[in-house]
Amino acid sequence: MSQTAQQDPALLEALTLLLGSDTIPNRLNAQQSQALCQHLDCSPIELAERMLPLAASFSFAPKSNFHVGAIAIDQQGQLFLGANYELAYGPLSGSLHAEQSAIFNALSHQASALTDLVINAAPCGYCRQFINELAVASQLKVHFNQQNYQFSQLLPQSFGPDDLGVQSPLAKLNITKAEQAVDFAKASYAPYTQVQSAMFAYQGEQRLAWSCYIENVAFNPSISPLLTLLSQLKLNHLSLDKVERFELWEHKDNQFSFKQELENFAHHSNKTMVHYDYP
Numbered sequence: 001m002s003q004t005a006q007q008d009p010a011l012l013e014a015l016t017l018l019l020g021s022d023t024i025p026n027r028l029n030a031q032q033s034q035a036l037c038q039h040l041d042c043s044p045i046e047l048a049e050r051m052l053p054l055a056a057s058f059s060f061a062p063k064s065n066f067h068v069g070a071i072a073i074d075q076q077g078q079l080f081l082g083a084n085y086e087l088a089y090g091p092l093s094g095s096l097h098a099e100q101s102a103i104f105n106a107l108s109h110q111a112s113a114l115t116d117l118v119i120n121a122a123p124c125g126y127c128r129q130f131i132n133e134l135a136v137a138s139q140l141k142v143h144f145n146q147q148n149y150q151f152s153q154l155l156p157q158s159f160g161p162d163d164l165g166v167q168s169p170l171a172k173l174n175i176t177k178a179e180q181a182v183d184f185a186k187a188s189y190a191p192y193t194q195v196q197s198a199m200f201a202y203q204g205e206q207r208l209a210w211s212c213y214i215e216n217v218a219f220n221p222s223i224s225p226l227l228t229l230l231s232q233l234k235l236n237h238l239s240l241d242k243v244e245r246f247e248l249w250e251h252k253d254n255q256f257s258f259k260q261e262l263e264n265f266a267h268h269s270n271k272t273m274v275h276y277d278y279p
């Protein structure tokens with residue numbers, strides 16, 4: 001925090017003034033981003049670019065030590081921050097990329113259509129494929145290294161959801177009325193396997209964070225509920241110490257399970273986990 005503050009004291013000061021707190025926010029609503037743009041005399045994209053070090057501060061990268069920040073902007077002008085998250089153990093595939101983290105942050109807060117994605121590094125090929133799952137991919141603008149691109153420039157002649165016959169690509173998660181654990185599992189985006197899976201972190205009966213499964217047409221850039229959940233905890237300034245119990249909720253007919261993945265993590269972090277199969 002202090003290091004980031006030294007880099008852009010004007011931004012930090014404006015944020016503290018506006019939010020009445022010096023905690024780095026993981027998102028800004030439309031009024032907040034407008035007020036900041038006015039105060040700092042900058043455009044929403046410039047604001048997001050200035051906020052990238054704050055987004056990257058949510059990164060957990062014990063393996064690469066490469067801290068990526070990404071910010072998704074929706075049609076209403078809301079900003080959603082995201083950062084990469086790596087598991088400290090196991091193979092390199094145990095990682096969530098910043099773009100995925102920001103997009104899940106937006107989806108989980110029922111963002112309107114995403115218009116822009118601002119990143120502090122070039123998006124890797126894996127993320128370009130992940131982004132291509134979005135219903136808005138063809139209109140999305142991507143900003144990095146002081147350059148602005150239409151997403152289609154970054155992934156020409158792409159393989160997309162329509163190649164596997166998916167008519168409704170990733171747009172919104174159906175969580176408007178979600179309360180019960182199964183409601184979040186049912187909100188999974190899994191048009192290729194119909195798998196329903198959600199994970200939760202609890203402190204006593206308090207739900208600290210949740211996540212659900214998001215799938216990709218190229219399969220590999222699909223994101224696991226575990227990494228998404230850990231990223232959500234980090235974005236909400238919640239340390240693992242607070243978590244007393246992990247829960248995994250899956251449909252009993254799922255063709256695969258995330259149980260092993262969560263079991264491994266629970267074992268490595270000395271936590272309790274509970275697995276539920278629902279009909």
Ligand SMILES: [Zn+2]
Pocket residue numbers: 097098099123124125126127128
């Ligand atoms: Zn990536």
